[in-house]
Amino acid sequence: MKRASATKPAMALPALIRQLSEAVAVSGDEHAVRSLVLQAVQDSADKLEVDALGTVLATRTGTSRRRERVLAAAHMDEVGVMIMSIESDGLLAIEAVGGLDPRVLLGKQLWVGRQRLPGVVGATPVHLLKDDEEKRPVAFDAMRLDIGAGSREAAAKLVQPGDRATFATSFRNLGGTLRGKALDDRVGVALLIELFRSSRFEFDFTAAFTVQEEVGLRGAQAAAFAIDPVAALVLEVTPANDLPPQPGETENVRYNTRLGHGAALSLADSSTLYPRALVQHFAAIAVRDQIPFQYRQPGGGGNDSGGIQRRRSGIPVVALSVPGRYIHSPAALVRLSDVRAALQLARAALSELPRRPARA
Amino acid sequence: MRSLLRKVWRPLVDELSGDRIGSLWGIRRAARRPAGRILLAAHMDSIGMLVTRIQDGFLFFAEIGGIDARVLPGALVQVHATRAGGSTPLAGVITSRPPHVQTADEKRKVTPVHELMVDLGLSAAQTASRVQIGDLIVFAQPPVRLGSDLLMAPALDNRASIAALTGCLAQLRGHALQWDVIAAATVQEEEGFAGAYSSAFAAHPDAAIAIDVTFGRQAGPPEWKTFKLGEGPTVSFGPNLHPQMGAALMEVAASNAISCPRDVMPLHSGTDAYAMQVSRAGIPCGLVSIPLRNMHTPVEVVALADVEQAAQLLAKFVLALDRKFRARLKVHA
């Protein structure tokens, strides 16, 4: 679907991230982001399709004749809640979709459904709590989403069970620090769009904008099977827990990654042990080209790599992430400098991908 | 808040004044002397937070008034930074750690306020040059309409009442009054009613009405402790309140087709009425409350109609005040 004419000037990266961050696309209903992605890549794609789960697969043919395939993935979905039922008083019962800590949901405003209706998750006033209730987190099934409807009938005209909702956070650029909801993984999606539009490699390059990462790496599994690449790159946002040490500690030993210290390369996480050779290739390029980078601490969390690595006869995969504080909460923070570093490193490392990416 | 109110109230009153600790008064004088005096008090302070410590660019804070720590993680806030002179609003978020880096034990607890921090997304140096200890932190949730009738915003406790009081002054404009009216926007209700005490003492009124909020019907509390939104402001009865004030308010409501549920309070009302009742030699008090959901969170909700009705109730009550009312207040039945 590539047009011969010159493409229109691409949106600047922060503006693109804003658009993506404010779109509502909770796992299973990625429509809003999918539309933005299709619009952004259609002019650059030699082949463009949407698979059975809703993943967008955009391919640019390689310059060499070898017909090898490399896959890069970023997930379009975000964590959120789903409306489970409408109660008689017009309040909505909700459940989490993906790894959402109920404690960050209490007392927040949400955007509900495709029409982005405002709703709030209320909290029983402190004055009316008994004994220790103030110290215990409220569980999802005790929470209700309030869209201001006074009755079941009034609410049913606006929403239905199955509709999804997420945090109502407007994106802001705080002088180089980007703040918004769903930066995990709209930042990755923006990076992948930019990478796809601006590069042509020797190999056939497929950008997979996957669905349902947050609920079990679903889209990635199917996409990896379909493309069966010789290597894969996952573009993610990973936790930066670089807060001051807790009382009693002299050093924060569980920081995972640090904001402002560059793109993060993964060594190991809960789903994947990354092949050393491929990780070292990226690190070596970063050192050579003086691109700021850091290693993500081994352990915890997972990403689409877990869904890709074990498909077919196995696929070597590397994960390159942007550090983000407070992901899976109403407002995450990333540094624009880290985002740019990740883009630069991805482009440079893929351009010089070794012929046998896996073998150490 | 005070300067905003001064601007809004100026055209509605004869004189602007105040007590010694910052409460703002708008005074309407009776057409003839001698006249009784009524104090209508709504507190203009709301809960909030202030910076206690700055470490590596992160702000530690303490609460002002009864904050619900459960709603803080992930909340968007605004810090009124004053170190560089004046006051600059800085956008911040209250820290939360994502599920996958927490232990099972940590997930079962509510993080106490002293372990939370505000992250401004600035470097440590930038933060240190702009923020100082004591700077105020408020919720940055913008007001939003919910459905067609409801308004959601932080600090509706007690800005909704201030709005009702302002509406009352607007409705009294152009009418001759038989009693002096002092509309007082009091301070520090949330921390011990200081403004109410001082305003009542200074004003020395014959009667007073506090305007505040009460618990709106929502998921969580038992139904009988709450009032449905949209069914009118409540009028309270109980030891803290003079029975004739309550009775008179209900009569005014009835003759003006204003729906007013009765709210019974066995102990104190938790409002400015508590302070005013024992000021000097004692003042007969009434209490009008606007039902509100999610009290003391950034997402408080009221029905706009209830605010309008409260304004109307107060105005009609004031207009109905006459010489005989003082005698009526001597009756305690």
Next chain:
Amino acid sequence: MIALINRYVTAFGPSGNEDAVRSLLQADLKQLGADTQIDPLGNLSCVHAPGKDKNRTRVLLMAHMDEIGVMVSHIDERGFCRFLPLGGVRAPWCVGARVRFGNGTIGTIGAEPHEASTALKFDDLYIDLGADDRSAVNVAVGDSACFDRPLEASGQRLIAKSLDDRIGCVVLLETLRRLRSTPHSVAFVFSVQEEMGLRGAGAAAFGFDPHFGIAVDVTRTGDTPKARPMEVALGKGPAIKLRDSGMIADPALVRRLRAAADHAKVAYQLEVLEHGTTDARAIQSARSGVPAGCISIPCRYVHTPSEMVDMRDVEGAIRLLVDLLGRKL
């Protein structure tokens, strides 16, 4: 054979870093005249299909090369290394254990003071390399280590680390060495990252697409003081797995394994394991499904640095497999 086993159990190979074990296997397989391939995840395989018959039944035999270990997650200012487990390591069993890194560095695992040692978590533990401070440490975040104990023989019993599953690798090697003829195309596969959740096995099975699959791994026993009841004991022969917590062995294949054992006059045991599974599970669900089973070497103290097996069980397993493969399945 003890010397052979010794080479394998002492090799360095925590999940994700199986290179050293793979090199040993490649060398030994080459000596047996076998050609080897390595797949994208690092699984090593050689296919034994003597003769010209193209329509052979494909049989997959699998043992995993990796052992449990630890990975450094942070090095603090004083040079103490925080770590996370690779595979089923148990925190309370780590205290005082020695670990060895790929570059030969040795350390010991220490614990922060704790009232209840059974409640110890990995957050309470650290590796002490004996360094003065962070700058003197010669390992990096992301480096892996295995537990470090030498092999000891005690009568028929062997005590060593990583008998899980180097003993399975040795069983496969010996089976190939002794296998005279077979009507089948037999793939001997040495998998990676089994301890992380059977991560290599599925890919290997997908690639080979077998008709039957048999894993060779260890299983626990019920013959120690106050052990959870289990009918498997050391020295009573290899165990033919009926089921574990991840799969039910194909009954027809189980019958054939039992028949082969009888034919070769190998005493065997039947195994039902309540907690734990093996590569067989991953093989079973590859592609359209594969009838799968497992031959287990009974082993005490699994996932400690001093596992124990009985050589008679090992010998029995080899003879059983040779017999099974020698005739049509």
